[in-house]
Amino acid sequence: MVLDKTDPSYRRCTITVMDNIADPDITFDEKGICNYYYDYKEAEKRVLTGAAGEQKLAELSAAIRKQGQGKKYDCLIGLSGGVDSTYVAYLVKQLGLRPLAVHLDNGWNSELAVKNIENIINKLNIDLYTLVVNWQEFRDIQLSYIKASVVDIEVVSDHAIFATMYKLAKEQDIGYIISGTNIVTEHIMPSNWLYKKMDFANLEDIHDKYGKVKLKTYPIFDFKRYVYYSAVLKLTPISILDYVPYIKKDVKEFIKRELDWRDYGGKHYESIFTKFYQAYILPEKFKIDKRKAHLSTLICSGQISREEALNELELPLYSEQDLRQDKEYVLKKLGLSVTEFDSIMRASPRRHEEFKSDTKLKRNYMTLLQKTQGLRKIFK
């Protein structure tokens, strides 16, 4: 495994800034171009801009409006206060849709995030629903993930937000979920930096082994719900940002101007924990610098030059003062002493796969669905 750039076997892609520190399994072709570049180029085909994008959006919004007739809301959007979700909120209003915005309060909101959300919903006249996760439970699961030394601690938040979106869609009888996920600014992501957000069996097992607090209100998305929502309700989030020109720099300027949006530097820094996770836990313990993936995506979509990306990577992830402040706050909130935390940071990373999973169950179920497709058609 390559740990730093002075290693003789260190290699970096000639187009992106992905390297064999970021992903030991990275492959390069004869021109020194990595697999992530080609993977991006493949995904890019799904991005529709210009007339094709407009047509796609017109079709989608017509369908959404039609299904939402007579209802208070016709779609759900997530709202974190970040760039992607803010722009989604703006776009859906432009399309004449009637969204209900959903926000997750996991106890780590920054002032910037809540102020951005306040401005967005007031300026765009959007109703908000907040899921407040019980902090004692949430902290206990987060602590379990930290102690388990698994990489994707953000599953704890992401799982809750997905589970809530689906639950709310059903309760409010809303047929569409519109998501801010997009190809041109976030497609590249090594698979070993993340874990599946919807694998409740994994979460439950990690929490069973390391947690103390019984989960009573934490929103779950288990296999039973997976079957229900995917097969019965057929809710698939729509990535609307893939159908518009999405140049991050321009969009930021635009939402600053139109929605009084404020930048907090760094992708997903709207949450204090996420900032600490991405700028300290990931690089220190897992040797992961998420900027490499984000910047590489922006290079591939022509939004920055490789030179700019390399310069940005030279900047420290944290100023010393911010790190000290955030670390103190995070440890206080989690109820961890510095000694405890530092010893967890030294513990070797473990794979999510060492814990239970519902992946196999889901796969078998999907195979079953495919096999019986013909049969089911007859009975429909």
Added chain:
Amino acid sequence: MKRIRVIPALLIQDGGLVKSVKFKDHKYVGDPINAVKIFNEKEVDEIVVLDISASLEKRGPRIAEIKEIASEAFMPLGYGGGITRLSEIEELITAGVEKVILNSSAFENPTLINDAAKYVGSQSIVASVDVKKNMWGKYRVFIKNGAKNTDIDPVEFARKMEDAGAGELLLNAIDRDGTFGGYDETLIRSVSSAVNIPVVAIGGAATINDFVKAVGAGASAVSAGSMFVFQLPHRAVLISYPRQQELEEKLFSYIN
């Protein structure tokens, strides 16, 4: 133009932040430490934290928890809940609390107000007066988080608190709590005209215009819970606080 203090009030129950309607139906709204941190960054004038389960559980203030909250609050912090002894007041002040708020014990043991005022000074002692109308429409003071009627008129009680040495009154209209229906101006008027110490109005605020009305009725400062925690129509939890410029335009400029 005069500056008016605008004070968010947070309720704590079992260590979590809650919000009530008419002192009932408590809804969980999150983690107190993060909420105080956000209010701190919003540069609020002052903040009030009330542990509403302390007196009912017959226990004192949880000093360790309060200390953690106080460490995120660079603005003056008022704390109330379960205080019955002078030693607890000393501990709270040491923990970083600027104002000590007494409710049940102010009624049951007014000499505590007196002793506390001698110890930390009147300006740090707040008597919290929770008021509800009785069956005949008369205002009455309630204690134990609204659970017990003392059958005393708030004007009489307010005077008594002032005499005992309280430096400020936190006047709460239970029937308006969490309703977004505006302050009880009649109540504010009758109490504030009867005492010389500042009266902080709480209960019912929905807009800055409600602050203007409360001040018009005699309040020296205004406080609110739901208005700073919820976004309508779904009562979505989202902490907010008006910008200084907004307060100047819509509140301070109306006050002589």
